Amino acid sequence: DAGITQSPRHKVTETGTPVTLRCHQTENHRYMYWYRQDPGHGLRLIHYSYGVKDTDKGEVSDGYSVSRSKTEDFLLTLESATSSQTSVYFCAIEDGSYEQYFGPGTRLTVT
Amino acid sequence: DQQVKQNSPSLSVQEGRISILNCDYTNSMFDYFLWYKKYPAEGPTFLISISSIKDKNEDGRFTVFLNKSAKHLSLHIVPSQPGDSAVYFCAASAIRGKLIFGQGTELSVKP
Numbered sequence: 350d351a352g353i354t355q356s357p358r359h360k361v362t363e364t365g366t367p368v369t370l371r372c373h374q375t376e377n378h379r380y381m382y383w384y385r386q387d388p389g390h391g392l393r394l395i396h397y398s399y400g401v402k403d404t405d406k407g408e409v410s411d412g413y414s415v416s417r418s419k420t421e422d423f424l425l426t427l428e429s430a431t432s433s434q435t436s437v438y439f440c441a442i443e444d445g446s447y448e449q450y451f452g453p454g455t456r457l458t459v460t
Numbered sequence: 461d462q463q464v465k466q467n468s469p470s471l472s473v474q475e476g477r478i479s480i481l482n483c484d485y486t487n488s489m490f491d492y493f494l495w496y497k498k499y500p501a502e503g504p505t506f507l508i509s510i511s512s513i514k515d516k517n518e519d520g521r522f523t524v525f526l527n528k529s530a531k532h533l534s535l536h537i538v539p540s541q542p543g544d545s546a547v548y549f550c551a552a553s554a555i556r557g558k559l560i561f562g563q564g565t566e567l568s569v570k571p
Contacts, residue, residue, distance in 0.1 A: 382559075390563060391464075391466075391549055391561035391562050391563045391564055392549065392551075392561040394559065397557055407558065408560075439504070443557065447492050447509065447553060448494065448506050448509060449506070451496075452503050453501075
């Protein structure tokens with residue numbers, strides 16, 4: 350298994366609060382990604398990173414920001430959580446082969 | 461606009477028989493295609509991929525076929541086993557790192 354962990358694994362938060370999800374890898378891969386999974390939509394790309402301090406937006410980036418200050422950590426922040434951001438969030442890493450390897454996911458509930 | 465579609469939400473197959481999962485796409489710029497398997501409460505795991513320069517790729521019991529003229533790919537699992545029961549996602553890429561996923565097909569393999 351790829352060395353990729355996510356924390357927390359579960360979180361319940363209230364509307365309007367900021368939330369930060371963490372993705373940590375031990376593989377030293379350059380590429381990292383954040384997705385959300387919702388019924389009927391598969392997985393949708395939120396943000397991605399091609400290296401330290403090098404990030405870009407995906408298809409559903411509104412309301413989210415990311416930071417990557419170290420190769421091993423990629424943080425996803427919900428600036429002001431809304432109920433529409435209730436979802437399962439997956440981080441993925443890639444070694445340059447086009448094949449992405451996913452973490453175990455974080456289930457986020459916004460009440 | 462869904463660029464990658466899996467039109468069958470579910471599929472049920474008898475153990476030992478062939479499972480065929482289908483995926484259609486609309487963007488002719490996609491040049492790399494992947495299949496992922498997902499068990500409940502886990503992250504997706506990479507199964508098999510194919511480049512647009514090929515029309516077939518095999519890995520053990522798994523074979524992916526690509527028909528570029530029809531913009532269609534399929535995953536064949538032979539023989540199917542109960543442990544193959546999971547949700548299968550197809551994904552496509554036109555720009556490196558940006559995977560577009562289908563909605564998923566839930567495969568149930570009955571003993």
